Amino acid sequence: MKHLLKMMDLSSEEIIEILNLADQLKYEQKHGIPHDHLKGKTLGMIFEKASTRTRVSFETGMYQLGGYPLFLSSSEMQIGRGEPVEDTARVLSRYLDGIMIRTFKQEEVEKLAEYGSIPIINGLTDYCHPCQVLADLLTVREYKNKLDGLNMCYIGDGNNMANSLIVGCLKTGMNVSVACPEGYHPDKTVMDFTKAYSNFKLTADPKEAAADADVLFTDVWASMGQESEAEKRKIAFKGYQINDDVMSVAHGDALVLHCLPAHREEEITAKVFEEHAAEIFDEAENRLHAQKAVMVKLMG
Ligand code: CP
Ligand code: NVA
DSSP: OBBSGGGGGHHHHHHHHHHHHHHHHHHHTTTTTOTTTTTTOEEEEEEESSSSSSHHHHHHHHTTTOOOOEEEEGGGGEEEGTOOOOHHHHTTTOOEEEEEEEEOOOOOOEEEEOOOOOOOEEEEOSSOOOHHHHHHHHHHHHSSSOOOOEEEESSSSHHHHHHHHHHHHTTTOOOOEEEOOOTTTOOHHHHHHHHTTTTTTEEEHHHHHHHOOOOEEEOOOOOOOOOHHHHHHHHTTTTTOOOOOHHHTSSTTTEEEEOOOOOOOOTOOOHHHHHHHHHHHHHHHHHHHHHHHHOOOOOO
């Protein structure tokens, strides 16, 4: 494993290895055991979109590992003025030991990896969000003590989160049921990937997807960069919500997870959100531990 560009690139074994390492690093951090595996290393963090969790968890994680996190806003870099990503990759590879990038196009992340000579970590693109899904899998495993055989449900937009969740959950043996409205399905590459799995289902009916679920996920109706479509999407996604009605068909002890930020009364009701706040904020914390594992694996 040289980079973390998308879940599709990881084998099932590599995913489990990252989760196991994350468990170990979480234990070390909680018990004050030094784990400065990245002493003297620098991670550049390029942001072309807003972030709370990704920025703070990578920055803190790098510090806890004994390394240095360098925040780079793309609007203040030459890349924001049109310097090609191919050149940026080759220049930054001379200074840094790894790059985390949050941007729009997946292609840009792939190019950074192609032209650079250091590990590249995808901190979210329009196509996928692998760091989030590693933290999600870590959280599910903590609560349920396993992944294999669990029923996972995703309700909402077939967006970056859906794309990564589908691949990550199928690769770890979960049964995956997804409810998306017509016109907002997951990416074609992901739908092609699911063809090899008989335990994958795509429906337009949220309750059908939620039946017997052990864990339910959702995400915002309009992602970053889709602000101008927000009103249109409010109509298209009406009913694609995790609420009491949907929860009534899931298992009684089902988890509800959300990558955050959440829009209450849109994709999830405030009531269900607060009833599941414990696991949702554990999930947010697990960004830190999962990403520390990714950094140690790639940069250690
Ligand atoms: N879930 C997530 O990636 O959050 P941020 O946008 O705050 O980084
Ligand atoms: N789908 C959301 C995820 C945010 C973490 C977005 O891209 O804005």
